[in-house]
Amino acid sequence: MTKRPEGLIFAVDERPPWLTLLLLGGQYAGLLAAYLVLIVIVFKAGGASHEDTISAVSLGMIAVAIATVLQALRKGPVGSGFLAAPVFSAIYLGPSVLAAKTVGLPAVFGMTILAGLLEIIIARSLRRLRIFFPPAISGFIVAIIGIQLGLVAIDHVLDIDQRQLPDYVNHVIVAGLTLALTVALSIWASGLARLMCSIIGLGVGFGLAVAFGLIPEAHWQVLLGAELFALPDPGFISYDFDAALLPAFLISGIAAALRTVGVITTCQKINDDDWRRPDIKSIKGGMFADGLGCMLAGALGTMGTNAAPSLVGVSKASGATSRSIGFTAAAILILFSLMPVISSFFLILPNAVIGAILMFTASFMISGGIQIMMSRNIDNRMTYVIGFSMLLGLSRDVFQNYFKSLPGFFHPFTSSMMPIAVLSALALHLTFRLGSRRKANVGFEKVEHSVDEFSHILQDKARAWNIDSGTASRAESTATQVLEHIRRASLANGPVAVELSFDDFNFIIGITYQGMLLSLPHVGVKHGVLLEEEAFSYGLADFLIGAYPDKMESFARGQDIRIQLQFNV
Structure with missing residues (x-):
């Protein structure tokens, strides 16, 4: 049972009044649409025509709309059940630009499908893959992607190839003012203005570009000549795969998976005041939906998508985390996708504005990666x-x-x-x-001594091995309860040995003695079906003895007994 946080106006399963829902859905759709500019960057790199780019932006709206609905689902293996909509992500921008320039747009679409598939595979094997991605490695991946994105951004801001043109000074001025405004809002503004600083910067930057004459007449003709309503043309879509691009796209898929874990965990926290530990089922469902959304984006001829932390921040600030907002935003995006005049707006944004916003985003990715690395x-x-x-x-x-x-x-x-x-x-x-792997062995002549001394020993080792306090506290409570049960039932006929081991991922406590096996039939056991009173006894057994390991095993060979408690760090 979740506890409703203070300040939450519309909780995840509540539907706002229709007018409010329409306004919130419109705001969310606008925030999602702002990231469509990344599609334009990739298509420009691939030398695509204006018509194909406009169709791709329209199809991108459809992809994001469907992915938003998938993420908000709760039943079955797909969806986290939260308002955690995906956007076209800067995580995929570097590899997509590289693919568009060196191989062509079909390679972008094909490799994006593979990247989404990888995220689905990671979702199915989330616990097994933890060993490969400790905080330092996860943060490093995010930081290096931020650096690569930053180089793309600076290329747009400086636009070196155009420095001989008469309006190049205006180009640099607009880029600088756009970046300065966005940064200033992120530092000194408050509320939604701070959370939406990049969107505001994009709009103001476009106004500055118009004022400084950076938008060519031909681009205005594209906007003015766009149809009001029309179906997007998928005729440009084809698929290609290139082994040389595989590492870059797979690494982006890994980074997307890691970010999805963080976004869904944050959604859990802001929707439950009693949140203690991540709900793995919800996270896996969210990763599955995110991977499917990315595959769909590739199939519809666009670039990769990923859950957007900034939109979750907006939801928290507005006090509206209802899934209904996601469904409404998806419907509005579908409507927008039938209006080429909206898609063509993104086509005429100048490099100065795009580069400034990408620099802003890249700086957050780099600093965020460093923070993750330093969390341990x-x-x-x-x-x-x-x-x-x-x-x-x-x-x-x-x-x-x-x-x-x-x-x-x-x-x-x-x-x-x-x-x-x-x-x-x-x-x-x-x-x-x-x-x-670090190990420590402790022997006790009598189990009574082990109960008295164990807490102090475990705390010392946890500090020395840099085990987080939450895991150490849970391990201490569980192990002392098990030792206490052995003492009270007189199960040990002599000395008790406790072995502690830690490999940066799993903290394992092994308890060995001679005597009778401690019987805890329900602790650490996953039951698929609970019949009648099992639902009561299964939960009460864990609650009464306070045993909450992530995994528990017990062995008996004659009178040689071993109980092993494992805690995921």
Whole structure:
């Protein structure tokens, strides 16, 4: 049972009045539509015609609308049940621009489908893959994608190839003013103005571009000549796959999966004042929906999508997290998709405005990645992982000729800084994990002594091994309760040994003794079906003994007993 947070006006399962719902849905649709500008960047890189770009933007609205509905679903394996709509994500921008320039737009669509499929696979194996993506590696992936996005942004802001044109100074002025306004709103504004600073910056930047004459007459003709209502033309859609692009897109898929975990977890927190631990089922459903949405975006001839943290922030600030808002926004986007005049607006946005907004976004991705990396203490092993991998990744853009001269086998892994940096980080991380498990053994002559002394010993080891306080507290409570039950039932005939081990992911407590096995038939056991009174006894057994491990195993060989408690960190 969730507890309604204060300040929440419309909770996730509540439907606002129709007029309010229409206004909130319209606001949400506008926020979602702002990210359509990324499609324009990719299509410009691929040399697409104005007509194809307008159709792609319209089809992008349909893709986001369907993905928003999928995310808001609650029944079955698809959907988190929250208002956590996806947008066309900067995570996929670097690989998509690279694919559009080097291979063509069909490769963007095909590789985007594969990236979405990877997120679905990760959703099905979420716990098993934790070993590959500790906070330092996850944060590094986000930061390196932010750096690559930042380079694309600076390319748009400086627009070096156009520096000889008469209006180049105006281009730089508009970019600087747009960026300055967006940054100022994010620092000194409050409420929705602060949360929507990038959208406001985009609108004001467009106004400045008009005032400074940065929009060519031909672009105005595209906007004025666009039809009011028309079906988008999917004739430009075809698919291609290129092995050289695979690492970059798969890494983006991993980053998208990690961000979805964070977004859905945040949705859980803001909708439940009693939130304690992530609901894995909801997270998996959200990742499944996010991956399907990304695959759909590729199938409809656009780039990758991903859950948007900024929109969740807007929902929290407005006090409206109702899923009905997502359904309404999806319907409005479908209507917008039938209006080419709206899609053509994104086509005429100048590079100065687009680049400024991308710089703003990239800075948040870089700093966010650093914060994730620093959420756990960085030991010597991880120092080398991050330092070496960052240097190798940056060297790709500094020594381009060297990497281009490498044998063809290496090209899929050196196509850009992102695959070089991330693959290096993963390889070094797995190498340095050898010998990283820490262990401690404690022996007690009598189980009474173990109950009295164990808490102090565990707390010392948890601090020394940098185990978070929540996990340490849960482990202490569970293990002392188990030891207390062994003592009260006189199950141990002699000394009790406790082994502690930690490998950065799992904190394991092993209790061994000679005697009789402690019987806890329901603890840590997952029941698919609970019949009659089982629903009562199953829950009460865990509650009464206070045993809440993520996994529990017990073994008996004659009188040799071992109980193992595992806690995921």
